[in-house]
Amino acid sequence: METSVKTDTSIVERKDVLNFDQTKILYIEDNEDNLSLVKQLLELRPNVRLMSTAYGNKGIQMADKSHPDLILLDLNLPDMNGDEVVEILKKQPSTQDIPICILSADAQRSQITRLKSMGVADYLVKPLDIAQFLAVIDQLASSGKSSGAAEGTP
Secondary structure, eight states, X not given: OOOOOOOOHHHHTOTTTTOSSOEEEEEEOOOHHHHHHHHHHHTTSTTEEEEEESOHHHHHHHHHHHOOSEEXXXXXXXXXXXXXXXXXXXHSTTTTTSOEEEEESOOOHHHHHHHHHTTOSEEEESSOOHHHHHXXXXXXXXXXXXXXXXXXXX
């Protein structure tokens, strides 16, 4: 099946947006198709290094150890709920300032509001709008670097 996606090419083609040495993004997602899509989209940002895991607990450990500039998080994980991941990350001093963006098919306004009140920086609904996804990545990864989320890393 072939799909056609209309995008704002000015956003999609901006490879210079994150012109830092390297931007680290952690994606906690158990669906291989979703992970593959995000990998393909992030190829439009050549200085982004994507790390991933399918498990919430492993994602928490990876965030604590590698201090990514941004965390992308699915809510339905095999070992724990994404809400729990957010709660733990926001309580740990080493990860509390890392921006978190939820990627979920759940578009309920109450869910979005609740998670944003827990400290989530943004919430994108699947299927992803490519231009919106890249704009959010550019903005949040930059804010993660400026907030010191990657402090202590080379």
